[in-house]
Amino acid sequence: MDRTLVICKPDAVERGLVGEIISRFERRNLKIVAMELRQVDEETAARHYAEHAEKPFYGELIEFITRSPAVVMVVEGPEDTWQVVRTMMGATNPREAAPGTIRGDLGILFTENLIHGSDSAESAAREIGIWFPGLG
Incomplete structure (x- = not known):
């Protein structure tokens, strides 16, 4: 099985769309193996978006992801999930x-x-390590 990280960003939580998003994954036979409603702190956001640190929109990314809770999850499925x-x-x-x-x-x-x-298997491994460090 293969895993990837998914974040339902604050706008999805604010608009009540998390259930709809999760049900789409489940209908596709993907499994949620970890999930948490989390108020994202700036340190975690900075680690997650590290590759964008020098880009002009970086501050807006951090501000957006930390403005209200997000649902962070690990989704599992066959290869190239x-x-x-x-x-x-x-x-x-x-x-x-x-x-x-x-x-x-x-x-x-x-x-x-x-x-x-996550945009690759390597990114998925890195991001899961940031958000769910205890997940083996």
């Missing part, structure tokens, strides 16, 4: 995301795009 999740998420900009994807059906703003999913 990260890729399955990314396809289900849709394009980063909801206006460009295909109908049937999470962002295409539910997203509104580019800056508040509901969901994060």
